[in-house]
Amino acid sequence: MDYGTAGTALATGLLFGFVLEQAGFGSPCKLTAQFRLTDWSVFKVMFTAIIVAAIGILLLQVDNTFGSQGFYVAEMFLWGTVLGGVLIGAGFAIGGYCPGTSVVGLGSGRIDGLVFMLGMVIGIWAFAGVYDSSLIQSVLTSAQAPARTVPELLGVSPWLVVVAMILLAIGGFFAGRALERRSHGVYSAEDITEGRDPGESDELGRDLGREASASRQNETT
């Protein structure tokens, strides 16, 4: 690997980790609050990022700028993808992280992030141990999707898929806002740093109001 390639890996990784920490995604409390439906930051950040990147990629692909028509998109084997999503979703709810955010958790000082990473290495050894079994082999190689992308699979314009994602995101943002207001609220920077429930900072009249109004402001713009 040459220095240029190494540089892009370090630089893009650094930006990735920086943004995730600024979103509060080093905190297993805040991350898992998405699944308790009390803090919708994960949904908002992920869907906004996906839509921004998808629109950028589609615009670049019009003239194949930066060779964008050749950007990598993996093929799908249905059962591997579903079971992988199932195990990573369960691991997230139980352990408080996904692989990338456990690194962000460690970067913000959390020992449990490091232990999650250790668990992943053990999980990969376990996978390697049963990789040859007929069950794992059939999961990994059966039910291959006939196309790599949704627009190809459905025979529709990619822009139609993006519009559908935007509508889904808007629906999610409104549902999320309603549920955030009904619960004790989103985790602020102080909550995740000091290990408090958002309800407690509410009583102290701290960060919660500011964050809620900030997110309201964002939603109206």
Place this chain on the structure above:
Amino acid sequence: MSCQVRPLWPPFVAGIVLGLVLLLTFVLVGNGMGASGAFARVATEVGLQAAPDAIRENAYLGGMAQGNPLAAWVVLAVVGTLIGAILASVASGRFRVKVDRGSGRIGVGTRLALALGGGLLAGFGSRLAAGCTSGVGLSNTAMLGVAGFVFLVAFFAVGLLVSLFMRRVW
């Protein structure tokens, strides 16, 4: 602690910047961001130290032991992710060395056991899906990939379900 804790970025700001970082990664490298692939590489390297013959003979890790350029790329990207998270948390006064037990209803041992178990499931699952929330959920979906959408539905559905049994923890 008296040092000032700066507020988090609003979700839409973080989302837009994250989307631009992802776009930049595609432009510079031709593929999206990843994380779990780095741990497959680490599992291989650590295994080669502990039990070299077993790893080389293993059908899955043996191939990786011969070296794969993309695997090396994602290891450095994860090192970058760690550095980026340290910079952000230190700069914003959020860096604390601790075991994060949420609001503190469980002990340190329980929390670490859950983190280890959750990591184990995620590590195994990431090899079934050939990626994780970053590589499949974020990057593949940004390419409008079928795998990304399928992954996200399974991920969120099971996360919601298992979370019902974890309420005492957080």
